[in-house]
Amino acid sequence: MTLAVVTGAARGIGHAIAAGLTEDGYDVVTVDLAGADVLADLADTRALAELVDGVRREHGPIGVLVNNAGTARLEHFNEITVESWRHVMAVNCDAPFFLSQRTAEHMIADGVEGRIVNISSKNGLVAEAGLAHYNASKGALELITKSLAAELGPFGITVNAVAPGMVATPIDGDFPLDRAAFEAAWEERIPLRGGYGAPSDVAGAVRYLVSGAARYVTGSTLVVDGGVLADQMPRRRFMPPYRNSVS
Numbered sequence: 001m002t003l004a005v006v007t008g009a010a011r012g013i014g015h016a017i018a019a020g021l022t023e024d025g026y027d028v029v030t031v032d033l034a035g036a037d038v039l040a041d042l043a044d045t046r047a048l049a050e051l052v053d054g055v056r057r058e059h060g061p062i063g064v065l066v067n068n069a070g071t072a073r074l075e076h077f078n079e080i081t082v083e084s085w086r087h088v089m090a091v092n093c094d095a096p097f098f099l100s101q102r103t104a105e106h107m108i109a110d111g112v113e114g115r116i117v118n119i120s121s122k123n124g125l126v127a128e129a130g131l132a133h134y135n136a137s138k139g140a141l142e143l144i145t146k147s148l149a150a151e152l153g154p155f156g157i158t159v160n161a162v163a164p165g166m167v168a169t170p171i172d173g174d175f176p177l178d179r180a181a182f183e184a185a186w187e188e189r190i191p192l193r194g195g196y197g198a199p200s201d202v203a204g205a206v207r208y209l210v211s212g213a214a215r216y217v218t219g220s221t222l223v224v225d226g227g228v229l230a231d232q233m234p235r236r237r238f239m240p241p242y243r244n245s246v247s
């Protein structure tokens, strides 16, 4: 049975990823601040190598690492303190890098053609106001993904990213905004019928990327956003109603 480590798996997208991989037959070890197999604060960058070593010692060779844990804060650019900037970067960018670094070393030592998947964001590809630190952390994660894909390819290890759009989870529950109006605006903005995505939509992309079907895919980003980044603005709202010329 292949061992898969999923960070931030106590809730939200990570929980769905862990459930999906379990369904696919992986032996899953979850990591989170609470409510997981391994309890760890991933902002403690210097403790990450030992965390990975501990998982390897206790559970055997690691075949899959999903760097999903993440944090977001809504703050104007001039309100972001050094502490806030460092925290967001530590969790969203430093932790995936150093967890991948140590995990990949074990994969190489164990002769495992492993899979690493980083959960970035549409904000790693296009910015959004109020999230300068978050955008920067996810943008960096996009290039970490490509950098590691290039370095780990010769060992048969693939490294990819999944960039979710708007997914219903508690990640932005503390954001100081009019939530009903905000969510209604997004529902209009998202092209694909149904609006917000579900954690299982992101898990589906991860399940594909770690599978044999994605053997030749590395250094890629799979955008799972219901078409948001494909559409500059919802011009369709200002157009005459759609008329089907077939029926």
Ligand SMILES: NC(=O)c1ccc[n+]([C@@H]2O[C@H](COP(=O)([O-])OP(=O)(O)OC[C@H]3O[C@@H](n4cnc5c(N)ncnc54)[C@H](O)[C@@H]3O)[C@@H](O)[C@H]2O)c1
Residues within 6 Å of the ligand: 007, 008, 009, 010, 011, 012, 013, 014, 031, 032, 033, 034, 040, 041, 042, 043, 068, 069, 070, 071, 072, 091, 119, 120, 121, 122, 163, 164, 165, 166, 167, 168, 169, 170, 171, 172
């Ligand atoms: N929900 C969305 O709309 C959305 C969109 C794009 C990207 N993402 C990304 O998806 C990932 C999962 O987000 P989510 O929406 O499920 O959020 P969430 O807040 O529901 O879950 C995040 C998990 O990460 C854990 N975590 C946070 N900081 C940690 C730390 N220092 N140490 C250990 N664990 C920590 C939390 O405890 C939590 O269980 C994140 O990387 C996020 O940036 C989410």
